Amino acid sequence: MTYFPKGFTSCSINAGIKDDTLDFTIIYSDVRASAAAMFTKNQFCGAPIVIGKKHAADGYLQAVAVNSKNANVATGDKGLEDARTMTEAVAAELGIDAADVLPSSTGVIGVPLPIEKIVSAVPGLKARLRADGLEQSAKAIMTTDTYPKFRTRKLGNATVAAMAKGSGMIEPNMATMLSYILTDAKIEPADLQEMLKRAVDVSFNSVSVDGDTSTSDTVAILANGLAGEVDLDEFQLVLTDLCIELAKEIARDGEGATKLVEVRVSGAETDKIAKKIGKSIINSPLVKTAIFGEDPNWGRIMSTIGNSEDPVDTSAVSVSFADVHVFKDGMPAEDKRAELEDYLKTDEVLINISLGHGEGSATVWGCDLSYDYVKINGEYTT
Known part of the structure; x- marks a missing residue:
């Protein structure tokens, strides 16, 4: 459901x-809301990030204004002026x-934002605001996404709604x-800021599609208080769960x-080391293409683990696809190629890696690398 x-x-x-x-959306709170946000560290960040x-x-914050199809990145002083103009118009x-409006833009980089189109489209939008319009907002922020990403949860009298977009240039x-x-x-x-950071670290910061950190990365949370107080520990659990679902x-x-x-x-040895090694696996073109080809070439995983900047006790390493071991305690496991080939035909692949007896752990998510990735990005601006 x-x-x-509320509000x-x-x-x-x-x-x-x-x-x-759909290429433009406004999200509005009836009252000024507590807010927290995190942004990309890409040094060529978009003009809306600066504002x-x-x-x-x-x-x-009290409103969010987002346009898709144009990132307003690498557009100089005019880009900053356009981002301000968008917030002022909204x-x-x-x-x-205007200082209570958060602007965001996503899409192609290096093309001036057609701000006059946005400004001319804004008048009259307040009368069209709808309580059930958030799912449409999730559609309006898409670029190469194939479907909108939207989730809601109840927490006592309170409700949490979350949306995300992202399909390429993903390494938050x-x-x-x-x-x-x-x-x-x-x-x-x-x-809010503390809880958002905790949730982001184990969700959006644990996902990668292609290893490229976007110039426009933004995650923001608004809490308007109209449903009253909640248990903060319970809210943290709900927030983290929602962020993990969207990241996946x-x-x-x-x-x-x-x-x-x-x-x-x-x-x-540490969670940080575990995440770095996990990310190296999901970002490896060799691992990603093998998974796409449903080829159980687990040697590529071993090579990637071995390239870690941190020391690895290779005699203690174990690797499995789901519950099928390919490498156990530093030695190759029984050859189960036929079973592995069948497993890799599924649309979800789980790789378990044990590095030994340390306390650090992490879970990360990624995807395979197909012919279509090259086609989509080879034709992105044409």
């Missing part, structure tokens, strides 16, 4: 940025302070591709992907 948090409405339209699909960081810095329409660094989380729970900004959907919907790949690493 789909739930919608949040949205509207999605086609502003004509690139084609005739968004300033607007979210005081811990409060703020004027909603009757709120302190944030996700684009994700907006909305709740009517009453939570202070400082608590992003990996599953990776450009050209045919399989979701989950890598669980245990026995590492």
Whole structure:
């Protein structure tokens, strides 16, 4: 069942940025909301990131304005001016302070944002805001995604709704591709920021499609308090679960992907080392193409583990596909190629890696690398 948090409405339209699909959305809270956000560390970050960081810095927001089909990245001073113009136009329409609007843009890099199309499309949108419009917002923020990513949860009297987009240029660094989380729970900004970071570290920061950190990564959470207080520990669990679900959907919907790949690493010296090795597996072109080809060439996994910058006790390493071991305690396991070939025909592949007896562990998600990935990215701007 789909739930919608109290006091949040949205509207999605086609502003004509690139084609005739949905490309612009506004998400609005009836009241000023506590807020927290995390952004890309890419040094060529989009103009909306520069503006968004300033607007979210005081811990409060009231609206989010997102356009797809154009990232407004590498567009110089004009790009910054356009990002400000977008927030000002939305703020004027909603009757709120422009500093309470978080802007986001996603799409092709290096092309000026057709800001005049957005500005001319904004008047009248406030009257079109709908409480059940959030699912349309999840569609409006898509670029090469093949389906929208939207989830909701109930927590006592409170509701949490979350959406995300992302399919390519996915290797988040302190944030996700684009994700907006909305709740009517009453939570202070400082608590929101801490909880968001915890959730992001084990979800969006644990997913990769192609190893490229986007210039536009943004994840933001707004809590308007209209449903009252909640147990913060319970909220953390719900928030983390939602973020993990969305992160897995992003990996599953990776450009050209045919399989979701989950890598669980245990026995590492630290969680950080476990995550680094897990990420190296899901980012390896050799591993990804073998999985696409349903070829149980597990030697590629061993090679990738061995390339770790951190010491690995190779005599203690074990690797399995689901529960079928290919390498155990530093030695090749019984050859079960036929069984492995059958397993790799599934659309979800689990790789378990044990590095020994350390306390560190991590789970990461990625996808295979298909012919279609090359086709999609070889024709992206044409």
